[in-house]
Amino acid sequence: MSNKGFNTRAVGSGEIKDENYGNVVTPIFENATFIYPNKNPSRKEDKNTKDSYIYSRWGNPTVTALEEKYASVEGANNSLAFSSGMAAITSLMLSLDLKGKKVLSVIDLYGQTLSFFKNKFARMTGNEVDLVSTDTLNALDIITKDYGAVYLESITNPSIKVADLINIGKICKEQGITLIVDATFASPFNQNPLEIGADYVVHSGTKYLNGHSDTMSGFIGSNKDMASQFDMRKNLGGTIDSFQAYLVQRGMKTLGLRMERHNKNARDIAEFLHEHSKVLEVFYPGLEDSPYHHIAKRNLGGYGGMLSFRVKGGLDGARKLIFSLKHISPAPSLGGVESLVTLPVDTSHSSVNSQDRKIMGVTDDMVRLSVGIEDVEDLIEDISSSLSHLD
Numbered sequence: 001m002s003n004k005g006f007n008t009r010a011v012g013s014g015e016i017k018d019e020n021y022g023n024v025v026t027p028i029f030e031n032a033t034f035i036y037p038n039k040n041p042s043r044k045e046d047k048n049t050k051d052s053y054i055y056s057r058w059g060n061p062t063v064t065a066l067e068e069k070y071a072s073v074e075g076a077n078n079s080l081a082f083s084s085g086m087a088a089i090t091s092l093m094l095s096l097d098l099k100g101k102k103v104l105s106v107i108d109l110y111g112q113t114l115s116f117f118k119n120k121f122a123r124m125t126g127n128e129v130d131l132v133s134t135d136t137l138n139a140l141d142i143i144t145k146d147y148g149a150v151y152l153e154s155i156t157n158p159s160i161k162v163a164d165l166i167n168i169g170k171i172c173k174e175q176g177i178t179l180i181v182d183a184t185f186a187s188p189f190n191q192n193p194l195e196i197g198a199d200y201v202v203h204s205g206t207k208y209l210n211g212h213s214d215t216m217s218g219f220i221g222s223n224k225d226m227a228s229q230f231d232m233r234k235n236l237g238g239t240i241d242s243f244q245a246y247l248v249q250r251g252m253k254t255l256g257l258r259m260e261r262h263n264k265n266a267r268d269i270a271e272f273l274h275e276h277s278k279v280l281e282v283f284y285p286g287l288e289d290s291p292y293h294h295i296a297k298r299n300l301g302g303y304g305g306m307l308s309f310r311v312k313g314g315l316d317g318a319r320k321l322i323f324s325l326k327h328i329s330p331a332p333s334l335g336g337v338e339s340l341v342t343l344p345v346d347t348s349h350s351s352v353n354s355q356d357r358k359i360m361g362v363t364d365d366m367v368r369l370s371v372g373i374e375d376v377e378d379l380i381e382d383i384s385s386s387l388s389h390l391d
């Protein structure tokens with residue numbers, strides 16, 4: 001399957017087809033436990049334990065099917081699925097052997113990841129985290145040997161900065177530093193970080209991978225052995241359950257089709273906003289005058305469905321805008337078929353202090369828009385009408 005096109009892999013990889021039943025889609029193995037030891041000579045083995053299935057916190061056939069589909073679209077040899085993106089991120093970070101070295105992370109992070117790095121990680125592991133802006137990381141041509149790992153978001157939440165992964169990956173490889181990339185905003189359709197220098201890629205599968213805003217999940221993909229991540233998943237218990245796994249692998253089949261539309265709709269809306277008199281600034285790497293356009297061109301296959309913009313009228317103006325939209329709902333998640341809008345200062349970044357927000361470029365008047373797959377003319381009409389309410 002690995003030599004097939006993206007959509008063929010998204011539809012066909014990892015499917016469990018049992019000729020005894022002739023089922024065409026993967027069944028849900030709604031089992032906490034399995035017969036063990038399983039003496040059947042034709043028993044199926046869990047790829048993570050190389051043994052028959054035993055208990056669903058360790059592994060479950062529907063979860064394996066999901067992991068294989070994700071690995072196939074990501075171009076990863078190994079993958080693990082989790083109950084949320086945060087379960088994947090924390091399990092990965094806590095399982096790394098940093099040999100006492102520090103982590104260098106961008107400060108432009110999803111609020112909960114930032115809070116984990118600032119308040120918990122050092123206390124739990126003894127390894128400090130140094131935070132720098134994405135722009136600083138992009139400009140580095142050396143990273144000192146004090147660091148055991150570099151962590152970044154390839155498109156940042158919510159300021160839509162783009163990391164120069166190809167360059168950072170090259171430096172990390174030269175220095176023997178582990179590179180971890182949260183590629184949630186790009187999705188595996190627009191970027192496969194392992195191919196351009198990452199050692200581990202993480203995703204909130206809650207977003208584009210599932211694509212329907214109806215279930216939570218997270219992923220780690222890597223070409224390295226993932227025994228210690230598997231062990232940590234067993235310890236912390238963040239394994240995804242089979243019903244969730246079924247929903248996510250179902251959603252993933254249309255990832256390519258959805259992303260083509262997200263990419264196109266977001267670009268059209270970014271261009272519309274760019275020309276609008278009530279809009280102060282638009283953050284979208286597909287715009288030719290974006291400071292990240294040239295970096296995005298080299299590092300991404302598409303510019304994505306996420307954009308942010310600043311409106312006239314400060315926080316009040318931004319709130320007025322999002323609550324006068326008729327079709328687009330105000331809600332903090334992203335990556336679903338329906339467009340959603342949020343104010344990062346009220347939701348994803350409400351726990352981030354004002355000094356950090358300043359470095360991230362998260363202002364009170366910033367609106368984050370997850371552009372869905374609806375007809376773009378209808379979305380533009382909705383936004384245009386709401387903007388007309390601003391002074």
Ligand SMILES: Cc1ncc(COP(=O)(O)O)c(C=O)c1O
Pocket residue numbers: 084085086087110113153157182184185203204205206216217218333
């Ligand atoms: C970039 C990014 N990474 C990680 C997460 C965490 O994922 P989850 O909410 O599935 O735990 C989020 C959630 O919004 C996110 O935006």
